[in-house]
Amino acid sequence: MITVSTDGSCLRNPGGAIGWAWVNHDGTSASGGARSGTNQVAELTAVLEAVLAHPGDEPLRVVADSQYAIKCASEWLPxxxxxxxxxxxxxxxxxxxxxxxxxxxxxxxxxxxxxxWVRGHTGDRFNERADELAGAAARAARDGTLPAGTMRETPVLEPVGAAPVRRARTTTSTTARTPSRRTGTAPATRSRRPEPDALF
Known part of the structure; x- marks a missing residue:
């Protein structure tokens, strides 16, 4: 199984520069950002980029510290x-x-x-690395110093029922210096957040 940790960052929510990142537990990673967005957009973009970057037959597990992103991608989406x-x-x-x-x-x-789901800022090294990369990408997006190919336009709300447009995407990958090892992740748990209708 491929296991990938994701995280998003928004420097000023809403409307500030955002960053997203994924970190494969084999040590590879990628990150990028946009000039403006929200923390929710950043978290969802990280999940999307992680799935797109890992095609193939092998099972993929995406781990995030955002219950919003996890529930959007699994529980609420169907x-x-x-x-x-x-x-x-x-x-x-x-x-x-x-x-x-x-x-x-x-x-x-x-x-x-x-x-x-994994609780953030509790020492999970993959989550901490994703957080670090997402924050750096958000600052680079704010400062206009993101590497070519990693800047994203802020996604717009599409008409209900419209199929999403797959845009061309390029990411940068790096190899972590720490050795790969599997870590357990907590299963997604019921959040105390309001149900989707209350949020949206």
Whole structure:
């Protein structure tokens, strides 16, 4: 199984520069950002980039410290799709373009994708590395110093029912200096956050 930790960063929520990052537990990683966004956009972008960067038959597990991102990509997404990309109250799904892109990326991947939650800032080295990379990418996006190919336009809300547009993507990868080792991750747990309709 491929295990990848993701994280997002927003320097001033909402509207500040954002950064996203994924860190494969084999040591490879990638990051990028955008000039403006929200913390939710950053977290969802990190998940999307992680899935797109790891195609193939091998099972993929995405681990994040954002329960919002995990629930969007797994628990809430099927219901939204069944309702024509509407919430239970009939309102539009927030960050719809990214949610639909994640849905498509999972569907197009030949191997299964699962998700797990890990508490942030508790010493998980992969989560800490993703946090560090996402923060650096957000600062670089703010300062206009992101490497070519890693800047993303802020995603826009797409019309309900519209298929997301797959944009050309390029990421940079690096190899971590620390040796690879598997670590356990806590299963996704029920958040005390409001249900999706209350959020959206």
């Amino acid at each position: 219901g939204w799709r069944r309702k024509g990309w509407r919430t239970a109250s009939g309102g539009p799904v927030q960050n719809l373009g990214l949610v639909q892109a994640i849905d498509r990326a999972i569907a197009e991947r030949t191997g299964p994708v699962t998700f797990g």
